[in-house]
Structures are given as C-alpha cells and as structure tokens.
Amino acid sequence: MKIGFIGCGNMGEAILKGLLESNVVDASQIFVHTKTEQRREALKKRYQINIENSNHLVAAQADILFLATKPDRYEQVIQEIKDVLDQSKTVISITPSFTLKTLGALVDHKTNVIRTIPNTPSLVGLGMTGISHEETVDKKTLNLIIELFSSFGEVMIVSEDKLPILSSLSGSSPAFSYLFMKAFVDYGLANGFTLEESVKLISTSVVGASQMVSTQNFPIETLINNVCSKGGSTIEGVNSLQENHLENLVKEALDKTTKRFLEMMKEKN
Numbered sequence: 001m002k003i004g005f006i007g008c009g010n011m012g013e014a015i016l017k018g019l020l021e022s023n024v025v026d027a028s029q030i031f032v033h034t035k036t037e038q039r040r041e042a043l044k045k046r047y048q049i050n051i052e053n054s055n056h057l058v059a060a061q062a063d064i065l066f067l068a069t070k071p072d073r074y075e076q077v078i079q080e081i082k083d084v085l086d087q088s089k090t091v092i093s094i095t096p097s098f099t100l101k102t103l104g105a106l107v108d109h110k111t112n113v114i115r116t117i118p119n120t121p122s123l124v125g126l127g128m129t130g131i132s133h134e135e136t137v138d139k140k141t142l143n144l145i146i147e148l149f150s151s152f153g154e155v156m157i158v159s160e161d162k163l164p165i166l167s168s169l170s171g172s173s174p175a176f177s178y179l180f181m182k183a184f185v186d187y188g189l190a191n192g193f194t195l196e197e198s199v200k201l202i203s204t205s206v207v208g209a210s211q212m213v214s215t216q217n218f219p220i221e222t223l224i225n226n227v228c229s230k231g232g233s234t235i236e237g238v239n240s241l242q243e244n245h246l247e248n249l250v251k252e253a254l255d256k257t258t259k260r261f262l263e264m265m266k267e268k269n
C-alpha cells in the first residue's frame with residue numbers, strides 16, 4: 001500500500017507522523033508533494049519519506065491519497081491529478097469545505113472519495129477523526145481507511161449532515177482547550193512556578209480529567225460535584241466560572257465555529 005499527501009502542513013504532518021509512529025506504514029510507503037521546496041526538504045529530513053516534484057507524481061503512485069492543502073487549492077490540485085485517478089485509488093478530503101457530492105463531481109466519479117475531519121492531537125497518537133463516506137465505498141476500502149485513522153487515535157463514522165457539529169466538537173476543540181490551559185499556565189508563571197512546572201500541573205490534570213469523563217459512568221455534573229467539597233476552595237472557583245457564564249461562552253464559540261463551517265461549505269458546493 002502506498003500513501004500520498006498532496007500538501008502537508010499542520011494537519012497533513014499530524015496524520016503523517018501519526019501513521020509513521022504507529023508503524024502501520026513505513027516511511028518508504030509515503031509519497032509527498034508540497035508547494036515550497038523548503039517544506040519538502042524539511043519533511044524529507046524529518047521523516048525520510050519519498051518527496052516528489054509534483055502532485056501528479058504523488059497521485060500516480062498512491063493507493064490512498066490525502067488532500068491536505070487548504071480548501072482554496074482543492075479544485076486546482078484535483079485538476080492536476082485527475083487523469084491518474086481510478087477505482088483502485090481512494091481520495092481523502094480533510095477539509096470542511098467540500099461535500100461528498102461535490103468531491104465526487106470534482107474527481108469525475110473516477111475514484112472513491114471519503115470526507116474526514118481529523119484533529120491535530122493525531123500528532124501524538126491521540127487524534128479524533130470523524131469520517132463520512134458514500135454508500136458505494138466498499139467494505140474493504142472503508143476498513144482500510146478506518147485502520148489508518150485508528151492507528152493514531154479514535155474514529156467515528158457519522159452521516160455527512162453531522163460533520164459541521166462534529167468539527168466543532170473535535171476538530172476545533174483542541175484550540176479551545178489550549179486557550180483554557182494557557183490561562184492556567186500564565187497563572188502558575190505569575191505566581192512563582194516555572195513554565196515546565198505550570199505545564200506539568202495543568203496538562204496532567206486535564207489528561208486525568210479527560211480519563212475520568214471517558215471511563216467513569218458518572219454524569220459530568222457528578223464529577224464536578226465530587227471535586228467541590230462544601231466550604232472548600234474549588235467550589236469558589238466553579239461558582240465564579242458559572243457566575244461569569246462559562247458554559248454560555250463555550251456554546252457561543254461552538255455556534256460560531258459551526259456557522260463558519262457551514263459558510264465554508266456554502267462557498268464551495
């Protein structure tokens with residue numbers, strides 16, 4: 001199996017690194033082209049993958065092809081590679097912008113297309129990828145795609161209409177978490193802790209809290225209450241966040257990311 005990347009920036013590299021570190025594929029099986037030589041050289045040096053001089057050369061060799069450019073390049077790069085696409089290949093979109101129907105039309109229905117919403121924690125093997133596909137994609141191909149994405153995280157297959165919300169919940173949420181964590185790190189720094197200590201304290205606690213949410217059968221409210229002893233210190237902080245309407249702020253941010261996702265789809269379909 002050969003895997004191609006047309007473009008390989010933040011998200012492409014997260015997938016590429018995730019695949020290599022899981023040992024599901026070897027560097028010799030990966031073929032990449034990006035716009036700038038500088039980036040191509042950096043990727044070659046970092047991962048010892050095959051670097052090609054054109055998108056066409058990548059697409060001609062790959063069985064599975066990640067379109068990892070920004071959406072404004074999709075039409076152009078698909079034009080460049082269209083003549084080498086056929087039923088033996090699978091094209092994977094990682095962008096919000098194009099529906100399966102539009103992607104299918106762009107590739108002249110010559111090949112399988114799969115729509116995914118990955119996220120950047122794939123870089124450390126803890127990704128979360130939403131996948132939508134047309135009914136016509138055969139089981140073998142689908143299982144292979146699931147295996148690839150599962151090698152660096154979790155996978156959820158959803159109907160296409162659910163992708164905008166899924167994208168807010170898992171594609172965008174890492175950025176919200178970083179913002180939240182940054183406030184803790186800054187607080188540590190301002191109060192006598194080093195950067196390393198502050199990062200360790202908050203990141204370990206967030207990983208622990210995530211595990212509690214995903215493995216314990218409690219509602220999240222119970223987990224909150226379990227940390228908030230009456231008359232204790234935590235309850236003061238939780239009350240303050242609630243008085244300042246943290247939940248409304250988060251819902252508003254999620255509405256905005258979902259709205260933008262839908263706008264991006266409207267622009268391209």
Ligand SMILES: NC(=O)c1ccc[n+]([C@@H]2O[C@H](COP(=O)([O-])OP(=O)(O)OC[C@H]3O[C@@H](n4cnc5c(N)ncnc54)[C@H](OP(=O)(O)O)[C@@H]3O)[C@@H](O)[C@H]2O)c1
Pocket residue numbers: 006007008009010011012033034035036037039040055068069070071073076077094095096117118119120171
């Ligand atoms: N970042 C995230 O957290 C995230 C999460 C989910 C989905 N996505 C989606 O992933 C896609 C890529 O986002 P990103 O953040 O990875 O963008 P990015 O860091 O800007 O990477 C874009 C890549 O495309 C390459 N490129 C541009 N024009 C090209 C061309 N004509 N042919 C070949 N390669 C070309 C660039 O090459 P150079 O580096 O050489 O310029 C770069 O490697 C977007 O559609 C985004 O919506 C991102």
